[in-house]
Amino acid sequence: MRNMLKCLYSRIPQKIKNSISHSAMLFVFCTLITIIAFQPMARMAYARDSRPETSGGSLIDIIVMLISELSVEFSEPQSQPQFVFPPNFQYNSEEKTFRIPKSNGFTMDLSGAVHMDLYHQRQYTITLPMNDPWHLGYGEFAVIDDYFQTVYISPNIADGSVSLTFRLQQLKLFDLSEDEGYYIIRAIYPRERYQFIVVIDPGHGGNQPGAIHGGIRESDLNLAVTRQLLALIEQNEHMRAYTTRNSDASVDLWARPRLGNEVGDIFISIHHNANTNRNVYGTESFYFLYIPDDDYDYNGYADYYGHNDINHGTVDDIADNAYALSSRGLAEIMQRQLINRIGFRDRGIHNRRFVVLRYSQIPATLVELGFMSNQQELDIMRTEAFQRQAAQAIYNGLLEVFAHYPPPR
Numbered sequence: 001m002r003n004m005l006k007c008l009y010s011r012i013p014q015k016i017k018n019s020i021s022h023s024a025m026l027f028v029f030c031t032l033i034t035i036i037a038f039q040p041m042a043r044m045a046y047a048r049d050s051r052p053e054t055s056g057g058s059l060i061d062i063i064v065m066l067i068s069e070l071s072v073e074f075s076e077p078q079s080q081p082q083f084v085f086p087p088n089f090q091y092n093s094e095e096k097t098f099r100i101p102k103s104n105g106f107t108m109d110l111s112g113a114v115h116m117d118l119y120h121q122r123q124y125t126i127t128l129p130m131n132d133p134w135h136l137g138y139g140e141f142a143v144i145d146d147y148f149q150t151v152y153i154s155p156n157i158a159d160g161s162v163s164l165t166f167r168l169q170q171l172k173l174f175d176l177s178e179d180e181g182y183y184i185i186r187a188i189y190p191r192e193r194y195q196f197i198v199v200i201d202p203g204h205g206g207n208q209p210g211a212i213h214g215g216i217r218e219s220d221l222n223l224a225v226t227r228q229l230l231a232l233i234e235q236n237e238h239m240r241a242y243t244t245r246n247s248d249a250s251v252d253l254w255a256r257p258r259l260g261n262e263v264g265d266i267f268i269s270i271h272h273n274a275n276t277n278r279n280v281y282g283t284e285s286f287y288f289l290y291i292p293d294d295d296y297d298y299n300g301y302a303d304y305y306g307h308n309d310i311n312h313g314t315v316d317d318i319a320d321n322a323y324a325l326s327s328r329g330l331a332e333i334m335q336r337q338l339i340n341r342i343g344f345r346d347r348g349i350h351n352r353r354f355v356v357l358r359y360s361q362i363p364a365t366l367v368e369l370g371f372m373s374n375q376q377e378l379d380i381m382r383t384e385a386f387q388r389q390a391a392q393a394i395y396n397g398l399l400e401v402f403a404h405y406p407p408p409r
């Protein structure tokens with residue numbers, strides 16, 4: 001409805017807006033809005049009233065009262081409709097908190113809340129165990145600040161609960177708490193909750209399968225190892241993993257390092273190799289080395305602070321810093337752990353300008369577990385036993401990084 005209002009308003013030429021009187025304009029608008037608002041809307045409750053409000057000068061507010069106590073404000077000169085939160089659901093943009101007053105004896109048990117972090121869609125849903133599904137109203141509200149786009153309030157008639165779906169500008173987690181007067185929903189940075197966050201990037205996916213050998217797609221192998229790795233990380237309460245994909249989805253190449261930069265402490269891209277020479281085999285890992293005075297956009301050995309300047313000295317100096325881990329150091333650790341565990345030939349670590357490494361502002365490595373073009377390695381790598389071992393090797397590498405280079409918080 002918000003979009004419809006916006007679109008209707010913007011269709012009126014400015015000349016007409018200027019020439020007709022306020023009262024005529026208000027009449028037209030109220031009529032339009034009343035017609036729209038009383039229609040059954042897929043995502044909005046019906047309106048029960050609409051009224052104009054003049055606040056002096058050229059400012060015109062038109063307020064639509066909806067049955068579920070929600071309201072929408074539509075004001076000139078911004079001509080941006082603003083949703084006004086219902087009285088039972090207050091947003092404080094300074095504190096990034098939503099508050100539900102405990103007034104009129106309203107209570108709920110927050111321990112029964114169910115969280116769903118759909119970060120691939122940049123959405124987070126919290127289902128609150130309420131006995132009154134209409135308590136917060138119904139509909140989608142624009143928040144539009146640096147954290148949020150909208151919050152969608154959706155009553156679940158069957159069990160009386162209410163689902164709040166936050167559409168996020170930045171990936172966030174949510175803390176629930178209460179004080180004497182309110183239930184409080186607070187958006188927090190993932191780094192506020194977890195001591196160590198790894199962004200795992202299963203290479204390729206969707207319409208980009210990567211290498212294909214013996215009918216096996218690299219993108220599927222990359223995902224299989226990633227899922228084994230996720231299962232290990234989920235058991236560690238201090239660690240959190242985000243993946244650039246957790247299905248056979250196409251993911252923009254640049255979006256991968258961007259996710260790492262947004263939430264991660266380190267970035268690991270998982271690949272399987274291929275070569276026209278079928279006799280080539282073994283494991284290798286890559287990093288990107290920033291070269292001063294070169295024209296790269298980002299460095300490849302940024303430390304945990306995401307520093308992007310070159311005044312840290314050499315890469316080796318960085319590696320000596322107790323708080324910093326270089327991308328090369330990360331590649332070294334992962335390569336060693338992989339060789340120890342899966343026992344393929346050690347092809348070493350190499351400096352390469354891969355996009356996922358170049359655009360990472362956190363320590364980043366890309367591992368090539370083995371060669372799909374080599375029949376012997378392919379036969380091993382397609383087994384679940386191998387995928388579990390490779391995941392365990394990378395997980396051991398994560399534990400090593402976490403122990404020696406704990407991210408400063």
Ligand SMILES: [Zn+2]
Binds near residue numbers: 204210271273
């Ligand atoms: Zn690949």
